[in-house]
Every structure is written in structure tokens, then in C-alpha cells.
Amino acid sequence: MKIYADHAATTAMSEAAIEAMTRCMREEYGNPSSLYRLGQQAKEVLEKAREEIASVIHADPREIYFTSGGSEADNQAIRSAALAGKRKGKTHIVSTAFEHHAVLHTLAQLKTEGFEVTLLDVHENGIVRPEEVEAAIRPDTCLVTVMYANNEIGTIQPIREIGAVCRARQVPFHTDAVQAAGPLAIDVQAENIDYLSASAHKFHGPKGVGFLYARKGVPLSPLINGGAQERNRRAGTENLPGIVGMAAALKETVAERDAETARLTVLRDRLIAGLSEIPHSALNGDAKKRLPGNVSFCFEGIEGESLLLLLDEKGISASSGSACTSGSLDPSHVLLAIGRVHDVAHGSLRLTLGRENTPEDVEYIIASVKDVVAYLRSFSPVWRDLQSGKLKFIL
């Protein structure tokens, strides 16, 4: 049995995207900047992809900038707003404690350049409170950046409410929508989003390509200097096959979104119910306000990496926020941000379901996780101490 349950990490390429990319590489290999027909044909393909992507999020095509992925888009949006803010003496940024590292590390860098950063609490349920965003905004705030949906615990943020707050206070609002673009319906107009980052490989598109939406009139400075591509905001010959693949994958994802959301929500809730039967376990993040395929758990008395390796042996690909999987001594900052203590955060498991997963997969995952957790607990000194009362159960 082979079950891919790590769709938040990446997704299998859509056949429609592969076909579109193959055609593009064979026939539309011209440089969109060239004036002859082959170049102009490539330019046409590029602009068609831009229009398709723009329409999905209710943006104008001129507000879409192609990038190498979500991280680049995050970097560019945050740096642009910061640079414009600094010119006006505004050097305060509001964000959250559980952002992706593409955001957090950019903010850390800005701190060394004189910026002040307020990281908002995300509370036990993993959801930012719009009133706390409002309270954090100061006269010198140049940007609010809050992710659309969290990559580890899948919680969906009140983006529309945060957008309204930022609009009322006239502060630019960026959202890292890498996990949300595709699975969720996004409307940058209704939600008052000024900058939005997205990545193709999270919605069955190719890796190494993404886009940044930047509302007309907001500051946008290039990270990469050179030619006049992307209206002088992103130099370098466009990754046309990647862009075409991204547009095709997004189109397909949007077409099947409603049915897929309904189907995945049932699978997700069954998986949550099944894993909840494991004693001394807990779901991470709000049970309902989460991405349709996201299930994140902590199991007391075990460590996440050994759990992942044993699940891999059973054919299940999953992920964990344990220190051993992060390559550092600390477990995931997301789990710590929602108040999980180190001891518990080490025993985390993230399962993210997607297009290929079936109800049978879910039953197999439940049975496998139950087996593996029981096995690891059988020789865990922590579990022994918890059982004997020497340590107190947290979950």
C-alpha cells in the first residue's frame, strides 16, 4: 500500500499541467521579449496564463507578478512594503508567531535593519484575532502580514476581517496564501488584500514557480534586477513552461474545488475521529476552521521522527514538527505558538489529504498510526513514567 498524505509539502503534478507544459516547451519556446512571431506567441501564452490566474482571485492581470515560488513572493512583498515604509519613517510591522519561515526570517532580517516587529499570539486554536491586529497597528506601522492558512495545523485565518481592519487603518496587508491558493476561494477585492503570495506546486502545478499579487498602486520593488520583465518588478526571462503549468493546474483545481472540499472534509473529519481514539492524543488547531485536508495531532510519550519512519515502512508519507525532523533542537515554532510544550510537540504528526486519497486510505492510516503509536509507547521511558504516575499527563 502506498499512500501519499503530505499534500501540504507538495502535490503530484496534474496531467493537464504536464500536457500544457510539454506543449509549451515543444512549441512555445520563444522568448516573450522577442519581437518576431515565435516570441510574440510565447508572450501571448504568458499573458493568457496571467489572465487566468488573475481571474481566480478576482485581480486584474496587471496585478500578477510571476516569481520562483511562494518564498520569493513573500520576500518581495514584505521588503517592498518595508522599503516604502522606511522612506516615510514607518518601521513597524505586524505579523504572527506561526508564519512560514519565508516570512519570519525576512522579518528577522528587517529587525537587524532597524525595523520593529510585533508577532501576534495565535491562541490555542491557531487563529489570529482581528481585534488584536487592530490593537497592534500603530501610526508607524507600514505592513500587516498574516498567513491565509497555516502550513502545519491548517487553521484558516479571518482574512476578510483582518483586511477590513487594515483598510480602515490604511496599512498595507500581505497574506502568505501558499497553503490556501487552490483549496480555498480567494477574493482579493472583497477581502481587501494588498499583497498575496502563492506557489504552484501546492496545487498540483510544477515546483519553482509561483506568483505575487500586488494591488495596483501599492509599493513593489524588485528583488532581482535586470531586464524589464514583469513590468520592471522581476527581471529574468520568464519561466514560461512553469507559468503555463501553474495556470493549467490552478484552473483544474478551481473547477473541482467545491466537490473536492466536500469530499476531503468528510475524509479529514473521519481521520480526526479515528486518531482521537488514541489515548493521550490531541488535535492541533481549530477542529473546523481548518483546510479541508489537514489533520495535525500530538501523541504523548513518543517522538515524531520515529513515528514517520515507521509509517513510511507501512507505505504512508506524512510529516512531523518534531525537532528531529526540523534539523534543530526545537520542535516546530507553530506547535509552540499554539501552546504545545516541547515534550508534547516532539510527538506531532501532520497528515494532509488531497486529490488521490480515498476513504480506504483513511482507514488504513488510522489503523497504522494506532499500531505505530502503541508500539513506540511500548518501549518509551516517558510513556512508562506517565503510566506509573511519575510524570503527569499533559494531553
Place this chain on the structure above:
Amino acid sequence: MALYSEKVMDHFLHPRNVGVIEDADAVGEVGNAKCGDIMKMYLKIRDGIVVDVKFETFGCGSAIASSSMATEMIKGKPLSEVRKLTNQAVTEALDGLPAHKIHCSVLAEEAIHSALEDYERRQAGAETT
């Protein structure tokens, strides 16, 4: 390409000497749950020889594999030899560990040394009473 060597995976998937010795002559425990690794070693010692050894580990794959390998390396060995066990020897026996996992082999060495200290304490206690 895998994360770990075949040896590590073998000892992780089929750990040797797992469990508890209820009437152990020495017990060593190192690490803490906050860091994500705890190892506990139980030794049975007769005439200066480790006649039996069991372990319990809370930790990642390489922590479990290091514990398993370390127990195999000291079982049936005289204490003089057990004292000389190093984390390098455990790592080598496992055909290497990724750089950020070397601390797991250190933990195995420390768990055994902690058990030996416990044994010496118990011996000293027995002599004085």
C-alpha cells in the same frame, strides 16, 4: 537515497534488547523529553560481566538504533571493556549517522556510563552496609 544507512534502519526497525530488567543491577537514564531524546539502560552484571542488557528509548530513529547497537556491543562484555565504549564506536558500527544525529550516539554512550556509575554507587553502598 535514504535518510539513514541500512544498518541504522535494521536496528531501528528490529531493535535488539528492547525492554526492562526488573531486577537490574544497574540502571542509567539520560536525556530529557524537552529535547526529544531519553534513553534508559538496564544492566544485569555477574562476575564483572554484563550478562544481560535492555533499553527503553523515547526518541528519533537514530536514537533507537544507537540504543539497540550499543546494547549489542556491551552484552557479554567485561565491565573494563564496557567502560571504553565510545559514541564513535557506536556510530561506526551503524555505518555512520547524519551529522545532526551524532548526538544520539553520544546519548547511548552516556546512558551506558550512567548505568555503570549507578552500579559503582550500588557496589560502594553494599560494601559499607
